Amino acid sequence: MAGSDPIFGPIKGAERREVAGVQVDAVRTGAARVKRIVYAPGFRWSKDMKPITGTEYCMHAHVGFLVRGEIHVEYPDGCVHEFAAPQVVAIEPGHDGWVVGDQAAVLIEIDFEGDTIEKLGMPDGHRH
Numbered sequence: 001m002a003g004s005d006p007i008f009g010p011i012k013g014a015e016r017r018e019v020a021g022v023q024v025d026a027v028r029t030g031a032a033r034v035k036r037i038v039y040a041p042g043f044r045w046s047k048d049m050k051p052i053t054g055t056e057y058c059m060h061a062h063v064g065f066l067v068r069g070e071i072h073v074e075y076p077d078g079c080v081h082e083f084a085a086p087q088v089v090a091i092e093p094g095h096d097g098w099v100v101g102d103q104a105a106v107l108i109e110i111d112f113e114g115d116t117i118e119k120l121g122m123p124d125g126h127r128h
């Protein structure tokens, strides 16, 4: 539970938004955004976010550090990645994902908005 865990506390200078139960606090620096993303227990991308994005899968690349909780990521070919804090996260575009267990997942992530995949040097999709 969040309780008095300081990882959930206010972030100086951050702009907060909430989408489909996902809370994002973001601070801009240069071309990047540094974000703390809190995924509530029970969150699943294909259930909660897909109706908003209108895409079949989450098309974002995620590079960051999972500081609380556990997430499960699946690609359309059936490959599975599971992450449990503390763990570095690198997720390719084109995936579903959800929170495992009853604890919120907290991901510290850096993105470059529309240029994220290119600037992070990530593949543009999951392949072998």
Ligand SMILES: [Zn+2]
Pocket: 075, 077, 078, 079, 126, 127, 128
């Ligand atoms: Zn695969």
